[in-house]
Amino acid sequence: xxxxxRLNRNAGLAVRYSGFIRSRSSFQTAVQDHLETCSDLMHRKxxxxxxxxxxxxxxxxxxxxxxxxxxxxxxxxxxxxxIKELDCLYxxxxxxxxxxxxxxxxxxxxxxxLPRSWAYPEVACARIAIWDDEFTCYKYAPSPWVQxxxxxxxxxxxxxxxxxxxEERPERTEGPFAAEERRLLDAVAERLGHTVERLTAEHLLAxxxxxxxxxxxxxxxxxxxxxxATNIAHEVNQPLTAIGTYADACGRMIRAGTTQDQEVxxxxxxxxxxxxxxxxxxHRLRDLICKHETTRVQRDLNALILDVEQxxxxxxxxxxxxxxxxxxxxxxxxxxxxxxxxxxxxNLIRNAIDALEGMDSPPREVVVRxxxxxxxxxxxxxxxxxxxxxxxxxxxxxxxxxxTKQHGVGVGLSISRAIVTAHNGRLWYSxxxxxxxxxxxxxxxxxxxxxxxx
Amino acid sequence: xxxxxxxVFVVDDDPAVRDSLALLLRSVGLKGEVxxxxxxxxxxxxxxxxxxxxxxxxxPGMSGLELQQRLDNLHSTLPIIFLTxxxxxxxxxxxxxxxxxxxxQKPFRDQDLLDxxxxxxxxxxxxxxxxxxxxxxxxxxxxxxxxEQEVMEMVVDGKANKxxxxxxxxxxxxxxxxxxxxxxxxxxxSVSQLxxxxxxxxx
Numbered sequence: 001x002x003x004x005x006r007l008n009r010n011a012g013l014a015v016r017y018s019g020f021i022r023s024r025s026s027f028q029t030a031v032q033d034h035l036e037t038c039s040d041l042m043h044r045k046x047x048x049x050x051x052x053x054x055x056x057x058x059x060x061x062x063x064x065x066x067x068x069x070x071x072x073x074x075x076x077x078x079x080x081x082x083i084k085e086l087d088c089l090y091x092x093x094x095x096x097x098x099x100x101x102x103x104x105x106x107x108x109x110x111x112x113x114l115p116r117s118w119a120y121p122e123v124a125c126a127r128i129a130i131w132d133d134e135f136t137c138y139k140y141a142p143s144p145w146v147q148x149x150x151x152x153x154x155x156x157x158x159x160x161x162x163x164x165x166x167e168e169r170p171e172r173t174e175g176p177f178a179a180e181e182r183r184l185l186d187a188v189a190e191r192l193g194h195t196v197e198r199l200t201a202e203h204l205l206a207x208x209x210x211x212x213x214x215x216x217x218x219x220x221x222x223x224x225x226x227x228x229a230t231n232i233a234h235e236v237n238q239p240l241t242a243i244g245t246y247a248d249a250c251g252r253m254i255r256a257g258t259t260q261d262q263e264v265x266x267x268x269x270x271x272x273x274x275x276x277x278x279x280x281x282x283h284r285l286r287d288l289i290c291k292h293e294t295t296r297v298q299r300d301l302n303a304l305i306l307d308v309e310q311x312x313x314x315x316x317x318x319x320x321x322x323x324x325x326x327x328x329x330x331x332x333x334x335x336x337x338x339x340x341x342x343x344x345x346x347n348l349i350r351n352a353i354d355a356l357e358g359m360d361s362p363p364r365e366v367v368v369r370x371x372x373x374x375x376x377x378x379x380x381x382x383x384x385x386x387x388x389x390x391x392x393x394x395x396x397x398x399x400x401x402x403x404t405k406q407h408g409v410g411v412g413l414s415i416s417r418a419i420v421t422a423h424n425g426r427l428w429y430s431x432x433x434x435x436x437x438x439x440x441x442x443x444x445x446x447x448x449x450x451x452x453x454x
Numbered sequence: 455x456x457x458x459x460x461x462v463f464v465v466d467d468d469p470a471v472r473d474s475l476a477l478l479l480r481s482v483g484l485k486g487e488v489x490x491x492x493x494x495x496x497x498x499x500x501x502x503x504x505x506x507x508x509x510x511x512x513x514p515g516m517s518g519l520e521l522q523q524r525l526d527n528l529h530s531t532l533p534i535i536f537l538t539x540x541x542x543x544x545x546x547x548x549x550x551x552x553x554x555x556x557x558x559q560k561p562f563r564d565q566d567l568l569d570x571x572x573x574x575x576x577x578x579x580x581x582x583x584x585x586x587x588x589x590x591x592x593x594x595x596x597x598x599x600x601x602e603q604e605v606m607e608m609v610v611d612g613k614a615n616k617x618x619x620x621x622x623x624x625x626x627x628x629x630x631x632x633x634x635x636x637x638x639x640x641x642x643x644s645v646s647q648l649x650x651x652x653x654x655x656x657x
Contacts, residue, residue, distance in 0.1 A: 248564030
């Protein structure tokens with residue numbers, strides 16, 4: 001039984017392929033239909049000694065006796081047609097999976113594949129037209145014997161898939177075409193429609209993702225230290241400008257001898273006011289950082305760092321820096337304001353990336369580590385293989401408006417330290433033995449259960 | 455025409471910066487006028503008043519760059535010195551590209567700002583002189599009759615009276631009379647002076 005052996009082989013194929021077609025429900029249904037038809041046919045063959053029953057849904061004579069040669073031949077023909085259909089649908093699946101997402105190649109290869117599955121492949125050709133594009137198999141030519149199925153994309157008619165016979169063939173259900181071929185062509189059209197939908201969606205998604213990433217980077221920049229730093233710099237700049245200008249004007253007036261003591265005293269008073277104002281800005285900033293205590297909840301630092309990585313990795317890639325995370329699993333949670341701690345980590349990573357600027361020799365990497373320290377603390381470190389910091393900088397690095405960067409403002413680390421200190425932690429750095437710098441910060445976790453609760 | 459004294463117009467939203475700048479200007483004998491916002495300055499803006507504008511680039515509401523644009527739309531030639539902050543380099547670049555005379559970063563050394571102000575006031579004086587001269591020449595040209603204007607163009611083109619006479623179908627004597635009238639009305643002593651005047655308005 002040649003047909004049966006082929007069927008078994010193809011059924012096995014179906015099982016193997018079922019994995020990658022499981023997400024295409026309509027397609028799966030189409031394949032399922034064909035499989036069921038095939039299994040019906042097999043069943044009927046195996047039960048060849050018994051009666052053909054109506055439940056197979058395939059018995060168009062209803063009362064035909066089995067074992068007749070005609071019946072067997074007819075079933076054999078049906079079977080081989082089912083197999084051709086299956087081959088065709090699997091073929092398309094294969095094309096789609098191996099297309100690398102190119103719609104053009106999918107449509108072109110499908111046009112080449114289709115004629116083989118029709119009853120008279122030697123005179124068959126195919127054409128797929130979608131929107132303004134047309135894909136034809138190599139022997140395509142217009143012909144009056146055509147079977148056509150519409151391709152709809154998101155419910156709208158987007159094009160057609162056609163199989164044509166270049167020569168006349170015996171009349172069947174639909175011109176020279178069989179009803180099974182109509183079903184197959186409809187299934188192919190539906191499949192192509194879904195493929196177009198999926199690929200265009202993926203294309204849009206890819207575009208969207210890129211834009212989203214840009215926006216995220218931007219957002220991260222403006223919402224963290226950068227924005228704060230610029231605003232603070234601008235705000236502090238005003239009183240500083242006024243102080244400088246008052247003092248200069250005062251000096252000129254005294255030198256010119258055009259002023260009274262009272263006027264000088266008055267200007268000195270204004271200078272003091274402005275100095276107070278600059279101080280007030282710094283105080284407000286500290287308040288801002290320390291006021292957030294209420295939003296502190298138990299946080300998993302690893303999870304916070306993984307979030308930050310998503311943002312920082314974009315920066316790292318842009319600067320050709322490898323960002324590595326070495327996270328100790330199952331860290332104890334710490335009470336923390338997640339956003340503030342993320343700002344600290346992000347700031348440290350950005351500094352580390354900046355430190356690699358102009359360093360051409362590998363490794364160009366930044367390593368973020370977490371570990372548990374004795375004394376009930378979680379430690380986070382950010383290590384770079386960058387240019388390092390001059391010895392004499394020391395702790396001045398954490399002073400506001402101290403910076404070693406050409407375009408830095410010098411508030412990132414001072415704010416970071418204020419945040420960590422407000423969390424009862426510590427922030428410091430050390431010079432690496434080989435090269436670069438490592439910044440550390442610790443946050444305490446609470447191990448003892450609070451028995452004092454009323 | 456009333457000759458105004460050059461003034462330094464200061465627009466900054468920060469009262470202390472305004473006040474200290476006013477004091478600095480006074481200490482060197484410059485006339486300063488301060489405004490707390492761009493619209494306040496626009497309301498008081500008088501194109502005939504010479505001087506320069508010291509303008510903060512960052513202000514709530516209308517920014518310095520927007521004010522620059524507005525003044526540009528009004529065909530103002532008042533030189534602008536922008537006050538920028540440390541991180542405002544791109545803004546400063548945009549301002550200079552849009553025709554700002556100069557910019558200075560806050561906080562600044564008083565002498566640097568005063569030098570820029572003097573420079574801008576001198577620039578404004580030159581621009582105004584040039585504009586006045588141009589206006590003067592244009593009004594003289596307007597006083598010519600169409601025929602005289604025609605003759606003047608041909609004289610400026612270097613054509614001899616004989617050629618002009620043929621071109622315009624006039625007698626050489628008539629051309630000579632027109633030409634004398636042109637020189638008189640334009641206040642030109644020589645043809646080369648006339649050519650220079652026409653070139654100055656064509657710039």
